Amino acid sequence: MTTVVKVSDISKRYGKNTALDNISFSVGRGELFGIIGPDGAGKSSLYRILATLLLPEEGKVEIAGLDVVKDFRKLRPKIGYMPERFSLYQDLTVRENLNFFASLFDVSVKKNYDLIAPIFGQLEHFPDRKAGALSGGMKQKLALSCALIHRPEILLLDEPTTGVDAVSRNEFWNMLAGLKEHGITILVSTSYMDEATKCDQIAMMNEGQILDIDTPANLVSHIEENLFNASAHNMFKLLSELREMPQVEDCYTFGSTLHIVARSDFNPEEIGNSLKNIGMQNVRIYPAKGDIEDLFIKLTRNER
Amino acid sequence: MKDNEKVISVKNLTKKFGSFTAVDHISFDVGKGEIFGFLGANGAGKTTAMRMLCGLSLPSSGEGRVAGYDIIRQPEEIKRHIGYMSQKFSLYENLRVNENIRLFSIIYGMSDSSMKEASEKLYKDLRMEDMSKTLVKDLPVGWKQKLAFAVATIHRPEIVFLDEPTGGVDPLTRRRFWELIYKASSEGMTIFVTTHYLDEAEYCNRVSIMVDGRISALDSPEALKERFQVSSMDDVFRIVAKDALRVD
Amino acid sequence: MAIFGALVKKEALHILRDTRTMVITIFMPLVLLLLFGFAISTEVNDIRIAAVVEKHTCETRKILERFRVNEYFTFLGLVAPTETERLLRSGRADAVLFLRSDDANLKAQIMVDAANPTIAQTVTAYVGGVINKEEIKSPVLTYTLYNPQMKSSYNFVPGIMGMIFILICAIMTSVSIVREKENGTMNLLLVSPIRPATIILGKLVPYFLLSCVILAIMLFISYTLLGLPLSASIVNVVLLSFLYIILSLSFGLLVSTIADSQLTALIGSAVILMLPVIMLSGMIFPIDNMPVFLQGVSCIIPARWYISAMRKLMIQQLDAAYIFKEVMILTSMTIVLLVLSIRKFYSSSRK
Numbered sequence: 001m002t003t004v005v006k007v008s009d010i011s012k013r014y015g016k017n018t019a020l021d022n023i024s025f026s027v028g029r030g031e032l033f034g035i036i037g038p039d040g041a042g043k044s045s046l047y048r049i050l051a052t053l054l055l056p057e058e059g060k061v062e063i064a065g066l067d068v069v070k071d072f073r074k075l076r077p078k079i080g081y082m083p084e085r086f087s088l089y090q091d092l093t094v095r096e097n098l099n100f101f102a103s104l105f106d107v108s109v110k111k112n113y114d115l116i117a118p119i120f121g122q123l124e125h126f127p128d129r130k131a132g133a134l135s136g137g138m139k140q141k142l143a144l145s146c147a148l149i150h151r152p153e154i155l156l157l158d159e160p161t162t163g164v165d166a167v168s169r170n171e172f173w174n175m176l177a178g179l180k181e182h183g184i185t186i187l188v189s190t191s192y193m194d195e196a197t198k199c200d201q202i203a204m205m206n207e208g209q210i211l212d213i214d215t216p217a218n219l220v221s222h223i224e225e226n227l228f229n230a231s232a233h234n235m236f237k238l239l240s241e242l243r244e245m246p247q248v249e250d251c252y253t254f255g256s257t258l259h260i261v262a263r264s265d266f267n268p269e270e271i272g273n274s275l276k277n278i279g280m281q282n283v284r285i286y287p288a289k290g291d292i293e294d295l296f297i298k299l300t301r302n303e304r
Numbered sequence: 305m306k307d308n309e310k311v312i313s314v315k316n317l318t319k320k321f322g323s324f325t326a327v328d329h330i331s332f333d334v335g336k337g338e339i340f341g342f343l344g345a346n347g348a349g350k351t352t353a354m355r356m357l358c359g360l361s362l363p364s365s366g367e368g369r370v371a372g373y374d375i376i377r378q379p380e381e382i383k384r385h386i387g388y389m390s391q392k393f394s395l396y397e398n399l400r401v402n403e404n405i406r407l408f409s410i411i412y413g414m415s416d417s418s419m420k421e422a423s424e425k426l427y428k429d430l431r432m433e434d435m436s437k438t439l440v441k442d443l444p445v446g447w448k449q450k451l452a453f454a455v456a457t458i459h460r461p462e463i464v465f466l467d468e469p470t471g472g473v474d475p476l477t478r479r480r481f482w483e484l485i486y487k488a489s490s491e492g493m494t495i496f497v498t499t500h501y502l503d504e505a506e507y508c509n510r511v512s513i514m515v516d517g518r519i520s521a522l523d524s525p526e527a528l529k530e531r532f533q534v535s536s537m538d539d540v541f542r543i544v545a546k547d548a549l550r551v552d
Numbered sequence: 553m554a555i556f557g558a559l560v561k562k563e564a565l566h567i568l569r570d571t572r573t574m575v576i577t578i579f580m581p582l583v584l585l586l587l588f589g590f591a592i593s594t595e596v597n598d599i600r601i602a603a604v605v606e607k608h609t610c611e612t613r614k615i616l617e618r619f620r621v622n623e624y625f626t627f628l629g630l631v632a633p634t635e636t637e638r639l640l641r642s643g644r645a646d647a648v649l650f651l652r653s654d655d656a657n658l659k660a661q662i663m664v665d666a667a668n669p670t671i672a673q674t675v676t677a678y679v680g681g682v683i684n685k686e687e688i689k690s691p692v693l694t695y696t697l698y699n700p701q702m703k704s705s706y707n708f709v710p711g712i713m714g715m716i717f718i719l720i721c722a723i724m725t726s727v728s729i730v731r732e733k734e735n736g737t738m739n740l741l742l743v744s745p746i747r748p749a750t751i752i753l754g755k756l757v758p759y760f761l762l763s764c765v766i767l768a769i770m771l772f773i774s775y776t777l778l779g780l781p782l783s784a785s786i787v788n789v790v791l792l793s794f795l796y797i798i799l800s801l802s803f804g805l806l807v808s809t810i811a812d813s814q815l816t817a818l819i820g821s822a823v824i825l826m827l828p829v830i831m832l833s834g835m836i837f838p839i840d841n842m843p844v845f846l847q848g849v850s851c852i853i854p855a856r857w858y859i860s861a862m863r864k865l866m867i868q869q870l871d872a873a874y875i876f877k878e879v880m881i882l883t884s885m886t887i888v889l890l891v892l893s894i895r896k897f898y899s900s901s902r903k
Contacts, residue, residue, distance in 0.1 A: 038474025039445055136346050165345040165500040166541045167548075191474050194503060194538070236486035253482045255506030256525050293475050300476060358743045380745060388743040394736030396562060398569045403562070410558035411744045439569075456740075465743075 002029045004154060004185045005050070010059030012045050019045040020056070021208040027187060027201070032180055034199030035189040036292070042208040043189040044084060047158040050187065051081040064153055077105055080152030080184075082143050084159050090132030094123050094142055097131050098149060105150035115182060116145040119175050137168025144175065148184075155179065157188040161195065173198045193293040204296055211299040216292060223290035223298060225249075226262040233281040241275060252297060259288055261298070309335045310369075311463055311494045312357065317366035319352050326352040328517035329366065334496060334510075336462075339489050341505045341525075342498040344514030345545055350498045351467070353514070357496070358465055359383050371462045384412070387464035393452035397441035401432065404440060404455060412459035426454045429487075446477035453484055457493065464488065466497040470504060482507050505537040513544045520544050555746055559754025566728065567762060573724070577762065581716045581770050588708035589778045599675050602628040602639055603649045611658050612651045618682050619649075625682070640665050647675050649683075709774045710862030711835030713793065714855035716770070717763060717800045718829050723821040725759050725804030730817040733808075748898050756801045763797045774866070785865045788872045792865065792879065796858045799886040803854075806893035809900055829855040857881045 005027040012020040019042045027033045035043055048054035049061060052072035061068040066075040088097050098120075102109045113120075119141050131142060140160060147155065157176075161169045173195060176186055188199070196202050197216045204211040204219075212219060230251075232238040239258055242251040250261040260266070268285040275283045312334035319327040327349045334340045344350045355361035357370050359379030368375040371385035395404045405426065409419040427433045430450050440448060449469065457464050466485075470478050485495055485507070497508065505511045505525055512522040521528060521544050528540045567574060601619060605612050620627045628645055639645040640663065650661040662679050666672035732738040741751050771789065774780045803825065811817035830836065832846060833855035839847055850856045861878035864870045872879075 038476060041474075166502045166538055167345060167545055170538070170542060192503075193475055194536075234490050236483070236490035239483060239486065253479045253486065253507065255503065296475060297479075360739075360742055383743055384745040386743065388740060390736035390739050392736040394740050396566070396737060397735070398566050399562060403565065407558050407562050408740075408744070410554050411741070411746055413555070413745065 003027070004029045004031075004064055005033075005187065006062045007050075008060045008062075010046075010049060010056040010061060012042075012049065012054065012057055018208045020049075023059070023208075023210055025203055025210065025213055027185055029185055030180055030183045031185055032176060032198070032200045033185070033187045034196045034202040035187065035205055036191065036193060036196045036202060036296070037189075037205030038191060040207075041205040043205060044158055046205075047081075047083075047156055047187075047189065051079060051156055052076060077150060078153045080147035080150070080155045082147040082155075082157045082160055084162070088131040088139060088143055088146065091130060093128045093130055094134070095127035097142060097146055101146040102149045107150045109149060112149055112151050115151055115179075116148050118178055119148070120145045135168075136164045137171065140164055140168060140172060141175075144172075148179070153183075153185060155184050155186045157186065159189055159191065161190060161192065169195070193291070193296060196292050202292070204292075204299060206296075206300050212295070219292060219295055220290060223295050225290065225294070225298065226264075226266065227288040227290045227294060228260040228262055228266070228268055228285055229254075229257040229288040230260050230283075230285045231257045232275070232283045237280060238275070238283070241278070241280070242271075245271065247271065250297070250301060254288075254293070257288075259290075259294060260285070311336050311338075312340075312368070312370050312496065314357070314368035315366055317353065317356060317368050318364050319349075319356060319361065320364045325517055327356070327363075330514070330517075330519050332512055332519060332522060334463075334494060336494055337489055337492045338510065339485060339495040339497070339508045341508030341511035342496060342514070343500065343502070343505055343511055343541065344498075345500060345548055348514040348545075348548065349517040350500075350514055354465055354467060354496070354498055357382075358386060358388060385462050387456040387459065387461040389452050389456040389464065389466050389469055391468035393445075393448045393469075395440045395448065395452055395455060398439065400437050400439055401443070401451060402436040404451070405458065408455050409458050414459060422458050422460075426458065429484075430454055445473060446480065449473060449477065449481055450484060453481065453488075457488060461493070463494040463496055466495065468499050468501075469497060470499070470501065502537045502541050505541075511537070513541060515545050515548045556750055556754060559746075559750065560758050563728070563754065563758035567758065577720055577724070577766065578769070580719075581712070581766050582773065584712045584716070585709065585770060585773050585778070588712060589773075597624060598626055599624060599647060599678060600626045600628055600645045601647045601649060601679070602631045602636070602645045603651065604631060604633050604636060606650075606652045609653055609658070612653070615651065615660075615683055622682060624678060636663060646671075647679060649679060707863075707867065708835075709770070709778065709780065710859045710866055711833070713767075713770055713862065714796070714833055714835060714859040715826070715829050716766065717793070717797050718803070718821075718825045718855060720766060721759055721763055721797055721800030722804035722807065722825050723818065724762075725755060725801055726807040726811065726817040726821050727814050728759075729755055729805070729808035730811050730814050733812065734814060749894075752805065752894060752897060756805065759801060759804075760797060763800075764794075767793050767797070780866060781869065783869050785869050785871065788875070789862065789865050792858070792861055792875070792882075795879065795882050795886065796854065799854050799882060799889060802886060802889035802893050806889055806896065809893060809896040828853050832856065833859050835859055854882060854885050857885075 003026045007026065008024050010020055010023050011018070023046065035046065037043055045054065049056050049068065050063065052068045052075055055069060063075055064078050068075060089100070092100065098109055123138060123142055123145070131139060134142060144160070161172055164172070176188065179186060190196065199216065201213060201215055202219060203213045212222065214222070230238060230242060235258065239251060239253065242248050242258065242260060247263050247266040248260055249263050252259055272283050272285045310333045314333070315331045316329045317327060317331070318325065318329050330353060342350055342354065352361065356363050356375060357368065359375060359382040363376060370382050373381040373385070375382060396407070399407065402423070405423045406419065409422065414422065427436060432447070432451070435443070435447070440451070443451065453469070470481060473481070489495055497504070499505070508525065510522065510524050511528065512519045514520070521540070523531070525537055529535065529537065532540050532543050534540055534543070603616055603619070616627070619625050631639065631648070636648045640648060643665070646665055648663045650663065652659045660683050662676055664672045664675050729738070732741070742748070767790070771786070775782050804821065807817055807821050807824070811820050832842070832850040833853050834850070835855070839850055839856065842850065857878040861875040864874050
């Protein structure tokens with residue numbers, strides 16, 4: 001697979017704060033590459049560097065064989081960038097927004113319509129509605145259409161699903177899968193771990209560093225830990241009791257249950273019984289399958 | 305659920321704005337100490353319904369009681385017995401942590417001694433002892449969120465309404481936040497949380513899903529997943545909300 | 553009461569911690585007052601004048617002599633008619649006087665550099681005054697009342713105060729309320745047991761106090777540095793200003809119930825309030841010189857009445873009876889605005 005994005009040892013500091021600390025990775029053509037991490041991990045700085053809007057202090061970034069610092073003019077038409085907040089003109093209509101972005105890149109909407117057709121489909125019915133009056137999901141679709149109208153080779157999406165409801169989020173990921181078919185390389189950042197599994201590769205970021213990069217399946221296999229689910233009537237008491245136990249490495253809330261990271265001497269039945277003995281009701285402890293989120297918690301545990 | 309265990313009880317609650325019915329005959333009960341998830345897509349009517357429960361909005365028809373008071377006739381009493389935390393972790397950013405705590409304890413009519421006791425407990429529970437003089441705007445977002453919750457419950461309300469409390473917060477912070485909620489619930493406080501993030505729904509004892517102003521499903525997350533034969537609340541929501549006509 | 557105190561304290565902290573706003577609020581009145589008081593003046597001193605005289609007579613000599621001794625003029629001397637244009641163009645002279653005797657009648661013509669029409673007008677009037685002094689048998693005697701030295705330095709004080717209070721009260725209150733709406737803290741207050749009236753008062757009182765501080769500063773400067781004559785009317789000045797401050801606060805409250813973002817509030821108050829205040833209140837441009845339509849419009853601008861009343865009190869030193877009409881108009885405006893804005897606020901707090 002040809003490498004389209006190559007990031008080598010980039011760093012960026014803002015005063016005392018290090019936003020990016022010696023980051024390297026590469027993305028192949030047509031890949032859906034996910035960057036996950038909490039707020040403040042440095043995702044947006046990374047995106048701004050990739051989008052040629054910010055200069056890295058150290059290191060080198062090449063996109064489609066072009067340097068983001070030296071060749072930014074040649075590079076820009078090849079990039080489609082969708083910043084964190086959908087940057088649309090709220091007071092322009094759907095059609096006006098699309099036409100405007102097409103004219104920025106000197107392309108015709110008609111010629112490239114096939115690319116955005118599956119995304120723009122629903123918006124076709126109300127071309128004269130103002131962008132500001134669209135729902136979150138619709139705005140997202142319009143923003144994506146505008147970012148795609150010049151047929152970029154690389155699509156940079158910075159937290160595209162933040163603040164969008166579950167149904168629209170799901171649709172959005174399906175659209176991205178469709179774009180991959182056109183050979184477009186997509187870099188998408190998110191703070192939702194559940195979305196990450198839909199990527200081909202994931203880079204996990206925290207505090208300006210990349211903790212791990214791999215396919216979702218491989219990443220999950222990096223959790224070599226003994227994980228258990230635990231639930232009880234009084235979840236808070238359960239959590240406090242489990243944290244006190246020497247056999248428990250870590251315990252945290254995880255949806256409807258708690259996740260226990262067990263040490264080698266952890267015996268679920270024994271622990272369950274001892275909890276029942278102190279009067280806890282409906283105690284259930286059973287093996288759990290770890291996911292990306294568990295890995296993330298593991299990787300950041302030492303920094304806590 | 306016995307009547308005396310009901311902290312929120314709503315029958316045929318409806319709110320119309322002109323010809324638009326934002327909330328359409330919803331009925332449900334919430335028990336004491338329950339963590340109740342109030343789900344729905346943007347524009348499904350969650351916020352309007354919650355505003356009626358908080359005494360901020362007058363229903364067009366229907367009835368309801370919150371913390372034992374009538375939502376139509378006794379909104380002032382309701383306001384005294386509930387806590388509210390909004391989606392932006394709203395605190396006064398230009399005030400210090402202790403000034404925010406002080407302001408809200410005075411607003412809720414707490415005496416000096418109970419204020420002192422409550423704020424000491426708050427600092428200890430949140431491990432914020434050394435942050436009392438920090439301006440809220442300088443706090444990391446996770447701390448802000450926890451502080452907002454602690455301030456919303458400083459007067460030990462019977463119910464706390466959380467309006468999309470974890471938007472844009474990373475998983476680690478979110479976990480710590482849910483620990484606080486579990487703790488409050490284990491102490492008997494009822495938690496009413498609106499959200500459109502489905503991962504949040506898993507934490508709730510029971511969830512209701514609003515679609516186009518009506519409640520389309522109401523049960524525990526496990527029961528809902530079983531009923532629709534799916535493995536996550538995400539899928540439940542997708543099935544229930546797929547025919548939604550209203551978006552925003 | 554404790555709640556009210558807490559709200560006021562909170563607001564005070566907001567104001568104090570926002571250094572930029574604080575500096576602007578305190579320094580802008582100062583700078584404006586000093587700027588208008590000293591730098592911008594409609595008086596014209598040191599007019600450089602040259603003369604072209606066709607034929608000297610006794611009369612012309614007398615006239616030129618008067619220009620020589622007049623302290624407002626610098627007499628440049630006699631020049632040839634061909635030179636006049638060059639003098640004016642190069643800016644070495646402000647005016648040239650042509651004197652021609654025609655059948656024993658003296659005819660005068662004044663040529664003025666009118667790059668600045670205001671100065672040109674004043675110069676023409678001065679020159680005319682000097683020429684005509686003795687030619688008319690019974691001269692028109694002009695007395696200037698109230699402002700005998702014709703000083704313009706404190707003429708602007710009422711206008712500036714009219715503008716400052718609108719700026720501070722209306723814009724700052726509306727922006728601060730809308731900021732709470734944007735941040736979501738307004739919702740926190742609304743779901744708490746506080747009454748909406750307390751929330752409103754908790755907003756208005758701190759800005760009222762801030763305005764009082766500014767009022768004190770401005771009055772202090774006016775009566776000391778700008779040399780405004782101190783008299784008993786100062787009590788009326790303060791009372792009238794209180795009324796105007798309350799009116800501006802109500803305006804801010806009204807704007808805040810309508811606007812939903814800080815930017816809208818800012819632009820809204822600036823466009824609705826500031827521009828009309830500057831252009832139509834009579835602060836800079838006299839109302840009598842406006843087209844009738846604009847004169848009508850100016851009647852609904854509170855600043856017009858405030859400034860007019862303040863001129864009567866501060867500069868004319870008249871007593872309260874003379875501003876009855878203005879006070880009545882301002883009071884009714886205040887009541888209408890207050891009722892409107894409070895009702896709007898209440899309805900938005902429980903709809």
